[in-house]
Amino acid sequence: MSSHHTFADEPEHIGLLRETMRRFVEKEMPREKREEWDRNHTFPRDIFAKLAATGVCGLTISDEFGGQGPDIVGAVAVIEELCRGGPFMAGPFIHTAFYGGVNISENGSPEQKAALLPKLAKGEITFAYGLSEPDVGGDLASVRTTARMEDDGKTVVIKGSKRWCTGADFADFIYCLVRSGEPDARYKNLSFVLIPTDAAGLTMHPIDHMNLRYTLSSDVFFDDVRVPAENIVGGTDNWNRGWKMLAGPALDVEKIEITAVTFGIAQAAVEEAWVYSQEREQFGKPICAHQTVRHALVDARTKLQACRHMLYHGAWLAQEGRPCSVETSMAKLFVAETAVDVVLTCQKVMGAYGLSEGHDMQRHVRDIVGMPIVGGSSNMQRNNIANRLGLPA
Numbered sequence: 001m002s003s004h005h006t007f008a009d010e011p012e013h014i015g016l017l018r019e020t021m022r023r024f025v026e027k028e029m030p031r032e033k034r035e036e037w038d039r040n041h042t043f044p045r046d047i048f049a050k051l052a053a054t055g056v057c058g059l060t061i062s063d064e065f066g067g068q069g070p071d072i073v074g075a076v077a078v079i080e081e082l083c084r085g086g087p088f089m090a091g092p093f094i095h096t097a098f099y100g101g102v103n104i105s106e107n108g109s110p111e112q113k114a115a116l117l118p119k120l121a122k123g124e125i126t127f128a129y130g131l132s133e134p135d136v137g138g139d140l141a142s143v144r145t146t147a148r149m150e151d152d153g154k155t156v157v158i159k160g161s162k163r164w165c166t167g168a169d170f171a172d173f174i175y176c177l178v179r180s181g182e183p184d185a186r187y188k189n190l191s192f193v194l195i196p197t198d199a200a201g202l203t204m205h206p207i208d209h210m211n212l213r214y215t216l217s218s219d220v221f222f223d224d225v226r227v228p229a230e231n232i233v234g235g236t237d238n239w240n241r242g243w244k245m246l247a248g249p250a251l252d253v254e255k256i257e258i259t260a261v262t263f264g265i266a267q268a269a270v271e272e273a274w275v276y277s278q279e280r281e282q283f284g285k286p287i288c289a290h291q292t293v294r295h296a297l298v299d300a301r302t303k304l305q306a307c308r309h310m311l312y313h314g315a316w317l318a319q320e321g322r323p324c325s326v327e328t329s330m331a332k333l334f335v336a337e338t339a340v341d342v343v344l345t346c347q348k349v350m351g352a353y354g355l356s357e358g359h360d361m362q363r364h365v366r367d368i369v370g371m372p373i374v375g376g377s378s379n380m381q382r383n384n385i386a387n388r389l390g391l392p393a
Contacts, residue, residue, distance in 0.1 A: 014077050020054060021081035029085035031360065038363055043088040043214040045170075051082075051089050052096070052123025060101035060253075065117035070105065072253060072319040073312065076260045083264025084271075086363060090261055091214035095167045096120055098257045099127035103175055107192070107245045109235035128167035130176035130195070130220060133160070138380045140177060140246060141186045145222065147178035147193055153236065154229050156193055158222040168204055168218040171197055175233070176222075180240050190242035192233035201225040211370035212261075249318065255328040256315050258375030259335045262368070263304075263311050266339035269364040270300050273346035276353070293349055300342045307335040307342075326388045333381040336372040343368040 028047050037043055051057075059075040061067025069075070075097055082090040100120040104112055119125045136142050145160025158178060168174060174195045181189025195202065201223040206216040229236050233245065274297060277288035287293045314331040317324035343364050347354035354361035372378040387393070 010073075010077075014074050017056070017074055017077055018081050021056075021078055022084070024051065024054070025082065025085040025089075029088065031358075034086050034088065034360065034363075035357060037088045038086065038213050041208075041213045041216050043092055048089060048092050048123065051093065055121075057093065057096045057101065057123035058121035060097045061105055061117050061121045065105075065113060066121040067101070067117065068121075070102075070319075072256065073315045076256060076311065076315045079257065079260035080264040080267065083261055084268050086214075086268075086360065087212045087261065087265075087367060088214045090264065091167070091212065092126060092170070094257055094261070095126040095128060095171060096123050098253065099129055099167075099175060100125065100173075102253050103127070103233070103245075103250050106248065106250045107234050107238070109230075109233075109238075111230065111235070112194070112233070125172040126167065126170060127173050127175050128165055128171035128197075130162040130165050130168075130174040132162065132164045134163050134219075138377060141190065141243070142183075143177050143179050143190065144183075145176070145178050147180045147191060149229070149239075150226075156227050156229055156232060158193060158195060158225045158227070160222055162220045162222075164207070164217050165204075165220045166212070166217045167215050168197060168220050169206065169216055173197065174220065177242060177246065180242070187243040189240045190246070191239050192242045192245055193227060194231040194233060195222070195225060195227055199225045199227060209370075211367045212374075213366075249321075252314075252318050252324050252328040255332040255376060255381075256311070256318055258371070259311050259314070259328075259331050262335050262339045262371040263307050265364055265367050265371075266304055266307065266335075266342045269343040269346040269361060269368070270297070270304050272359065272361055272364070273297060273300070273349040273354075276350050276359075280350075280353075287349070296345050296349055300345045303338050303342050307338055310334050326385055329376075329381040329384045329388070332376060333378050333385070336378055339368050339371060 055068055056078050058067030059069045059071045061069055079090050082093060104116050131140055133143060147156050147158045150157055174197060176193050176195050178191050178193055179189060180191040202225050203221045205219040207218060209217055232239055277293055277297060278286050280287050310331040314324055314328045317327055347361050347365050350361050353359050
């Protein structure tokens with residue numbers, strides 16, 4: 001049975017994109033390599049260069065700057081297909097096309113767009129997010145990393161630290177949220193600054209973690225790091241105007257991107273269990289012939305289809321430029337929670353093999369259990385939905 005369902009009205013170019021990505025995963029990301037990358041918390045730069053050469057990093061960037069887009073639905077399809085091979089290419093793709101391409105397209109100054117977007121479209125540079133801090137998770141308006149102007153407004157000096165700065169070890173820039181004024185103003189004195197990872201005074205400490213092991217996450221420390229004022233995202237006019245960048249369309253797309261990873265992992269788990277159930281025999285027949293296994297797999301696939309609809313509905317709304325804060329939060333919430341259930345069901349179908357090397361399932365389990373936490377936790381999404389739908393607090 002073919003397990004590759006697309007929507008009836010999915011444009012032809014997205015079908016071709018999917019085929020290209022599927023062939024890429026089969027050729028460039030065999031299981032023994034995936035296991036090696038997972039063990040070493042890394043991804044292969046040479047294979048990412050081959051991915052970038054297909055042009056997909058430009059799917060979030062307009063043709064004016066060398067991109068193919070913006071095509072959010074196409075970029076989501078790329079994430080979904082790459083996740084068949086785990087997070088190892090989907091991760092760096094997101095750091096380029098989304099952390100870089102979406103944010104600079106949405107918020108960059110004309111000079112930043114001209115300088116950075118052509119390189120991002122080619123996959124030549126990558127970004128990491130500097131949002132969370134040791135004492136700051138969901139409440140981003142409480143950031144303590146400070147930035148101040150010096151040299152008559154020509155230089156920005158950054159002091160503080162960021163936690164869970166995934167990809168800082170390979171990124172060229174940290175897209176960093178800073179407190180650029182008095183703390184009591186909260187939303188009115190936040191700014192974003194592009195900090196080169198090779199800047200003097202910037203140090204990193206890796207954080208070992210069990211999920212999404214295409215790289216290490218990191219603590220990043222800024223000890224009076226100096227960058228030119230041109231590195232303020234959006235230019236100096238956007239000093240103290242960072243909150244609108246954080247809570248704007250880029251955040252909706254961020255929720256879609258992490259939801260696409262979640263969906264892609266769950267899909268890979270369902271497909272692995274689906275194939276395994278037809279090959280493994282117990283009591284004289286394949287285990288898929290036993291009703292408990294049949295029903296478990298059908299329930300998993302049905303939930304997966306519901307996840308697909310929520311994900312692509314959110315992506316389509318974002319692509320059309322329609323308000324979608326509620327729908328993207330609902331997709332993030334529903335897909336993250338449902339995917340955990342789906343993957344654990346698939347792991348049970350595979351029994352001990354779902355816990356051991358030689359199969360991807362144990363990695364799918366490790367990756368999926370973090371998804372209700374990363375990229376805005378499920379409870380943060382519930383709060384956002386309640387607020388947006390006018391439920392009094």
